[in-house]
Amino acid sequence: MMTDSAAPPSKPDVRPMTDVDWEKVLRSGALAGLMLSFIAAIGMVTVLDERTMIDPWLSLGYLALVWVPVFFGFTAASEPTPDGGISPVKGERDLLSGLVTGALAGLCFSFFIVLIDTYDMTDIFSNLLPRLVDLLTFDRGIGVAAAIWIVGCALLGLCGGAAQVVSARVKRMLSWAFVGVAIVAMLEAVIIDLSQGLRVEFVTDFMYAKNGGLTTGAAIILGAIFGAAGFQSSDKTFDQRRQERMSQPKEVLLRKNMVAAGVAILAVIFVPMVVGGLTNELLANVGLFVLLGLGLNIVVGSAGLLDLGYVAFFAVGAYTTAILTSPLSPYWVPELTLDFFSWEDWFWKGWVIVAVVLVMAAISGILVGTPVIRLRGDYLAIVTLGFGEIVRILFLSDWLSPYFGGAQGVTNIPSAAIGPVEIQGTSSQSIFYLTAVFVVIAIYVAWRLQSSRTGRAWSALREDEDVAEAMGINTTAVKLTAFVTGAVLAGFAGMIFAVKVGSVFPISFKLLVSIIILVIVIVGGMGSIAGVIVGAVVLIGVLGGPTQPGLLQEFGQFKLLIYGALLVIMMLKRPEGLWPSVRRQRELRHEELNQDAWLTGTPGTDEEEDDA
Amino acid sequence: MSHILQIDQLRKGFGGVQALDGVDFHIDKGEIVSVIGPNGAGKTSFFNTITGYFSPDSGSIVFNGLNIGGHEPHEITGLGIARTFQNVRLFPNMTVLENVMVAQHSRTSTGIFGTLLNTRGFRKEEAEIEERAKEILSFFGQRLKGYRWDQPAFVLSYANRRRLEIARAMGTQPELLLLDEPTAGMNPRETAEMTELIDRLRTERGITVVVIEHEMRVVREVSDRVVVLDHGVKIAEGTYETVSTNPDVIEAYLGRPAEAGSA
Numbered sequence: 110m111m112t113d114s115a116a117p118p119s120k121p122d123v124r125p126m127t128d129v130d131w132e133k134v135l136r137s138g139a140l141a142g143l144m145l146s147f148i149a150a151i152g153m154v155t156v157l158d159e160r161t162m163i164d165p166w167l168s169l170g171y172l173a174l175v176w177v178p179v180f181f182g183f184t185a186a187s188e189p190t191p192d193g194g195i196s197p198v199k200g201e202r203d204l205l206s207g208l209v210t211g212a213l214a215g216l217c218f219s220f221f222i223v224l225i226d227t228y229d230m231t232d233i234f235s236n237l238l239p240r241l242v243d244l245l246t247f248d249r250g251i252g253v254a255a256a257i258w259i260v261g262c263a264l265l266g267l268c269g270g271a272a273q274v275v276s277a278r279v280k281r282m283l284s285w286a287f288v289g290v291a292i293v294a295m296l297e298a299v300i301i302d303l304s305q306g307l308r309v310e311f312v313t314d315f316m317y318a319k320n321g322g323l324t325t326g327a328a329i330i331l332g333a334i335f336g337a338a339g340f341q342s343s344d345k346t347f348d349q350r351r352q353e354r355m356s357q358p359k360e361v362l363l364r365k366n367m368v369a370a371g372v373a374i375l376a377v378i379f380v381p382m383v384v385g386g387l388t389n390e391l392l393a394n395v396g397l398f399v400l401l402g403l404g405l406n407i408v409v410g411s412a413g414l415l416d417l418g419y420v421a422f423f424a425v426g427a428y429t430t431a432i433l434t435s436p437l438s439p440y441w442v443p444e445l446t447l448d449f450f451s452w453e454d455w456f457w458k459g460w461v462i463v464a465v466v467l468v469m470a471a472i473s474g475i476l477v478g479t480p481v482i483r484l485r486g487d488y489l490a491i492v493t494l495g496f497g498e499i500v501r502i503l504f505l506s507d508w509l510s511p512y513f514g515g516a517q518g519v520t521n522i523p524s525a526a527i528g529p530v531e532i533q534g535t536s537s538q539s540i541f542y543l544t545a546v547f548v549v550i551a552i553y554v555a556w557r558l559q560s561s562r563t564g565r566a567w568s569a570l571r572e573d574e575d576v577a578e579a580m581g582i583n584t585t586a587v588k589l590t591a592f593v594t595g596a597v598l599a600g601f602a603g604m605i606f607a608v609k610v611g612s613v614f615p616i617s618f619k620l621l622v623s624i625i626i627l628v629i630v631i632v633g634g635m636g637s638i639a640g641v642i643v644g645a646v647v648l649i650g651v652l653g654g655p656t657q658p659g660l661l662q663e664f665g666q667f668k669l670l671i672y673g674a675l676l677v678i679m680m681l682k683r684p685e686g687l688w689p690s691v692r693r694q695r696e697l698r699h700e701e702l703n704q705d706a707w708l709t710g711t712p713g714t715d716e717e718e719d720d721a
Numbered sequence: 722m723s724h725i726l727q728i729d730q731l732r733k734g735f736g737g738v739q740a741l742d743g744v745d746f747h748i749d750k751g752e753i754v755s756v757i758g759p760n761g762a763g764k765t766s767f768f769n770t771i772t773g774y775f776s777p778d779s780g781s782i783v784f785n786g787l788n789i790g791g792h793e794p795h796e797i798t799g800l801g802i803a804r805t806f807q808n809v810r811l812f813p814n815m816t817v818l819e820n821v822m823v824a825q826h827s828r829t830s831t832g833i834f835g836t837l838l839n840t841r842g843f844r845k846e847e848a849e850i851e852e853r854a855k856e857i858l859s860f861f862g863q864r865l866k867g868y869r870w871d872q873p874a875f876v877l878s879y880a881n882r883r884r885l886e887i888a889r890a891m892g893t894q895p896e897l898l899l900l901d902e903p904t905a906g907m908n909p910r911e912t913a914e915m916t917e918l919i920d921r922l923r924t925e926r927g928i929t930v931v932v933i934e935h936e937m938r939v940v941r942e943v944s945d946r947v948v949v950l951d952h953g954v955k956i957a958e959g960t961y962e963t964v965s966t967n968p969d970v971i972e973a974y975l976g977r978p979a980e981a982g983s984a
């Protein structure tokens with residue numbers, strides 16, 4: 110296809126040292142310096158310093174800075190191959206680029222430190238506290254600190270540059286080691302919890318320091334183990350392996366999926382028994398958002414309706430439960446308790462409440478859905494956003510406060526029970542089990558609908574609404590079905606939430622909740638059941654929910670910043686999500702595939718393969 | 722015998738443009754009628770109005786004795802009129818088989834509850850949907866068979882996309898099929914094959930066909946009758962021979978001697 114490939118430039122064996130794109134290095138260095146200063150200025154370093162990752166020398170605060178020179182060193186050293194050109198040979202220039210980028214970043218940052226050390230700017234930037242200066246100067250003089258930052262950043266930048274040079278295998282080894290150690294450090298609370306449950310405290314006594322954080326020895330050993338694993342790991346990417354898995358015969362795949370589901374169910378049953386309250390709390394929160402995510406996933410992922418007012422149905426479920434069960438509510442039905450199962454009494458009243466929640470959520474889904482469903486795209490998003498707020502404000506209003514209690518909400522929601530197990534808000538373990546029941550229901554619903562007449566109609570709707578009409582699909586009805594199904598799942602989540610918290614307040618149902626659920630779906634992978642679970646684990650488990658703390662609870666006030674950053678990175682680098690559905694992956698890799706096909710000359714007319 | 726589709730004085734305008742200006746049209750069961758005319762004559766608008774995408778300004782569209790003017794597109798599909806689009810509009814990320822399966826929506830009925838309860842009726846219907854989709858695809862010989870079933874529609878070649886669009890329209894189990902330039906962009910061999918296929922739609926499937934076509938060879942071979950539109954007005958109607966020698970038609974095509982010439 111390349112017409113005149115007359116004289117390609119002679120291929121240099123090693124790029125000469127001097128062949129550095131100085132402009133790019135300068136830009137990257139300055140950017141990295143700004144990034145470092147930004148992270149410090151917003152107070153992240155000070156706050157995150159509370160959390161030790163590796164005792165005694167690496168806190169989460171420093172970690173929040175350390176990645177910057179490495180990353181910018183890496184990108185500064187990279188060189189996009191011009192289309193069809195010869196890929197430049199990696200070499201010393203990459204190292205030099207990384208080194209200089211890092212040094213520049215260190216220089217800029219030192220300047221920033223000097224600045225905040227000299228001038229008191231706490232009036233404007235409330236986070237520039239003396240504590241920050243102490244942290245950034247390592248309690249030493251400013252000159253020493255500057256030297257440390259410049260040399261340190263240069264070395265880190267060098268590491269970034271080196272990552273461009275070393276073989277893929279070494280790169281894998283290092284990244285596995287780093288990520289592995291980071292994850293184990295992050296999971297500290299859960300692992301300690303687990304080891305106590307299993308009565309093997311001596312392991313964690315060795316692994317983690319008294320004041321928190323991995324011990325240096327444990328970090329080195331873990332790094333070695335993960336590094337070795339990474340070195341041995343196959344060079345296939347996650348997606349390639351997934352592709353291979355998917356191309357297995359259907360029966361094999363089904364059997365493997367069955368086994369995986371079995372293992373997952375056993376884990377769901379037994380893990381909460383072993384671990385303590387803290388892990389169970391995390392699990393319960395994750396479960397709740399998995400449930401919400403699965404519901405929204407049907408609306409947004411399957412049917413392609415961008416609903417920004419999803420929290421409304423969550424609120425309806427919670428308030429319905431509260432009003433029926435709280436003795437303080439005017440509509441209290443004393444006969445109805447949240448008993449989901451009992452050997453003696455065959456009338457399981459809990460399910461009556463579930464049924465009422467289902468009906469109320471469905472009705473509100475129809476009420477909100479009917480007027481907005483004909484709108485498309487952005488208009489739908491804006492209008493649903495409005496409706497979501499209206500519902501919250503109705504619950505908050507004085508006008509309806511005789512029923513919903515206004516800002517005071519409805520309190521004293523009693524505990525639920527599955528047989529002899531009492532489900533109390535205070536016992537996260539029991540809440541987790543209740544959540545798990547409904548998550549299983551939701552997974553079943555989502556999975557069954559996927560390959561059914563309804564599911565196919567949703568897909569068609571998402572791909573081309575006009576054509577879907579021409580295929581005989583009543584798009585209004587089908588959209589409403591998606592809306593209502595999603596609403597019902599959110600209603601169930603609301604019911605669990607009411608039991609968990611023991612009271613409901615309008616403040617719990619802010620727009621932010623809708624957005625976080627949406628981010629879970631997007632980051633996990635739209636239209637993918639596994640994706641929603643992955644998304645909820647990563648976002649709610651690690652960073653935390655709207656009010657619930659996650660594993661890295663120190664992030665607290667920076668949670669939304671990280672959410673936003675994550676969303677941007679995902680959109681740029683992996684728009685199909687962490688664990689995409691097959692269809693969505695196709696869709697977003699669509700163009701690439703077509704292009705490849707064009708380059709190899711396959712499509713167009715199908716003359717060659719016609720003669721079968 | 723009354724006509725399967727009878728259209729009287731159909732009008733549709735867009736601001737200053739009168740896309741359809743009092744068109745009379747009819748077709749009998751088992752007929753194949755071609756609609757021809759220069760670019761912008763209103764052919765696609767004619768289809769869009771029949772299938773409910775545009776609601777007519779005036780005039781009547783009677784299908785099997787029922788006035789369908791102003792009905793929703795999905796209702797009209799349900800009544801038995803299917804169509805393809807001039808600028809192929811498949812569901813690109815759904816598989817070939819799914820494209821044909823989803824088209825059977827109006828002929829099937831299982832709702833959410835049947836699906837969730839995995840009722841016997843649901844399973845039976847799913848099996849039938851798949852069966853019928855495969856059967857329809859086999860109408861195209863080896864073109865859309867075997868490994869192609871599970872390929873996403875976007876990987877198909879251009880000609881195969883056109884074929885799949887027809888297959889999908891057949892999935893709605895129509896009595897009347899409207900094809901908008903089914904051979905556009907095809908090479909001569911594919912065009913010849915498509916010509917044969919249109920004829921087989923009638924003989925093997927009993928489907929009545931209206932086809933918009935620019936390729937005069939195709940028009941000559943498939944049509945029982947030809948209708949010529951120009952500026953939203955029907956300027957001629959009759960067999961291919963009478964129409965192609967009609968001075969009005971030749972004049973409408975003037976400035977485009979290639980097509981008039983091939984006539």
Ligand SMILES: Nc1ncnc2c1ncn2[C@@H]1O[C@H](COP(=O)(O)OP(=O)(O)OP(=O)(O)O)[C@@H](O)[C@H]1O
Nearest residue numbers: 735738740758759760761762763764765766767807
């Ligand atoms: N949705 C619309 N809005 C405004 N004008 C339209 C619309 N659809 C069609 N028209 C106008 O109606 C006239 C007929 O267009 P139509 O697409 O039906 O022509 P056609 O015969 O199918 O032409 P072609 O051979 O190019 O496909 C044109 O002038 C066109 O601009």
Ligand SMILES: [Mg+2]
Nearest residue numbers: 764765766807
């Ligand atoms: Mg047209």
